[in-house]
Amino acid sequence: MAMATLAQHQHSPDDTIHGHGLRMTGQRRAVYDVLMGERNHPTAVEVFTKVRGQVPNISLATVYNCLETLTDCGLVKIVTHERGPSRYCPNLEDHAHFFCDSCGEVSDLPLRARKRPQDVWEVPENITISHHQVAFRGECPKCAKKKNLKSEARNLKSK
Amino acid sequence: MAMATLAQHQHSPDDTIHGHGLRMTGQRRAVYDVLMGERNHPTAVEVFTKVRGQVPNISLATVYNCLETLTDCGLVKIVTHERGPSRYCPNLEDHAHFFCDSCGEVSDLPLRARKRPQDVWEVPENITISHHQVAFRGECPKCAKKKNLKSEARNLKSK
DNA sequence: AACTTAAATAGGAATTGTTCTTGATAAGGG
DNA sequence: CCCTTATCAAGAACAATTCCTATTTAAGTT
Numbered sequence: 050m051a052m053a054t055l056a057q058h059q060h061s062p063d064d065t066i067h068g069h070g071l072r073m074t075g076q077r078r079a080v081y082d083v084l085m086g087e088r089n090h091p092t093a094v095e096v097f098t099k100v101r102g103q104v105p106n107i108s109l110a111t112v113y114n115c116l117e118t119l120t121d122c123g124l125v126k127i128v129t130h131e132r133g134p135s136r137y138c139p140n141l142e143d144h145a146h147f148f149c150d151s152c153g154e155v156s157d158l159p160l161r162a163r164k165r166p167q168d169v170w171e172v173p174e175n176i177t178i179s180h181h182q183v184a185f186r187g188e189c190p191k192c193a194k195k196k197n198l199k200s201e202a203r204n205l206k207s208k
Numbered sequence: 209m210a211m212a213t214l215a216q217h218q219h220s221p222d223d224t225i226h227g228h229g230l231r232m233t234g235q236r237r238a239v240y241d242v243l244m245g246e247r248n249h250p251t252a253v254e255v256f257t258k259v260r261g262q263v264p265n266i267s268l269a270t271v272y273n274c275l276e277t278l279t280d281c282g283l284v285k286i287v288t289h290e291r292g293p294s295r296y297c298p299n300l301e302d303h304a305h306f307f308c309d310s311c312g313e314v315s316d317l318p319l320r321a322r323k324r325p326q327d328v329w330e331v332p333e334n335i336t337i338s339h340h341q342v343a344f345r346g347e348c349p350k351c352a353k354k355k356n357l358k359s360e361a362r363n364l365k366s367k
Numbered sequence: 368a369a370c371t372t373a374a375a376t377a378g379g380a381a382t383t384g385t386t387c388t389t390g391a392t393a394a395g396g397g
Numbered sequence: 398c399c400c401t402t403a404t405c406a407a408g409a410a411c412a413a414t415t416c417c418t419a420t421t422t423a424a425g426t427t
Contacts, residue, residue: 074405267377
């Protein structure tokens with residue numbers, strides 16, 4: 050019984066794709082596995098080079114197609130940031146993204162419990178909201194630490 | 209005395225640009241005026257066609273250059289949304305954007321008083337945030353109303 | 368006013384990321 | 398096994414933006 054309940058909510062990616070009348074092909078699985086493996090928000094080209102290890106003669110266009118079907122089926126989210134290339138994210142929880150300006154790393158920031166974006170921005174009542182995309186930019190802890198070490202070194206030298 | 213206080217905080221765009229060691233040229237002024245006139249978040253191409261009315265042989269590259277200098281000087285904000293072309297916004301207040309999926313209209317949503325994005329998303333303490341960009345998608349009131357009228361018409365017909 | 372120097376511009380070429388097209392391949396259902 | 402449709406690889410096409418270069422313009426100096 051517990052299983053039946055689980056099965057309803059926890060579809061395998063195969064089931065989800067089949068539910069959309071499509072097939073789980075080798076290429077699609079490989080692309081999905083790369084995303085699930087590295088949760089680094091890779092670009093299409095990064096997925097492409099990674100996935101070539103598994104499917105040596107997959108084409109970039111196919112990677113784009115796979116990423117599109119996966120997003121259409123709701124298995125993957127597409128993340129855009131300023132003018133850069135799109136990135137892909139298999140985290141289906143509601144979350145924002147943080148982009149480090151110095152190292153380029155992207156990380157997920159979860160939504161706080163019982164909070165909604167509308168609590169912070171004035172959204173008129175008669176507007177229907179279907180999606181939101183939230184991006185923060187700044188400096189990640191690693192880069193901040195590096196910078197501090199450098200300036201310490203400078204101070205020692207100048208003595 | 210009041211004037212001196214004002215002058216400190218309320219620079220003219222010319223002063224701001226001069227403060228960056230640059231000049232307020234005819235092209236830059238025309239681009240800035242278009243943005244201040246239509247507050248529709250136009251794309252570079254839309255600015256280009258509009259600005260040609262004032263400066264008939266300005267080039268698209270120059271419009272891009274002007275938009276870049278204006279944003280570098282902090283007079284204009286650049287707004288990106290999914291894979292679409294960048295849009296430009298002279299509203300310097302902290303605000304989010306709403307994109308209507310059916311008519312494409314873009315509107316500003318002000319930040320609520322004494323609220324911060326960090327109130328809604330969990331941002332680790334040791335991350336430094338310099339910018340945030342927030343986009344909502346959905347249906348604007350006008351489009352919702354149109355849709356309702358249409359479905360009413362359908363209902364009448366089917367009787 | 369002429370001279371000097373650096374900034375700004377127009378026009379077009381080049382680049383980047385993505386989508387489209389086409390013919391070949393493969394897979395599931397009858 | 399055949400038929401139909403989905404999928405794929407490869408490369409062409411495309412859209413938005415940036416880069417390049419020769420020319421023009423403006424500001425500050427004599």
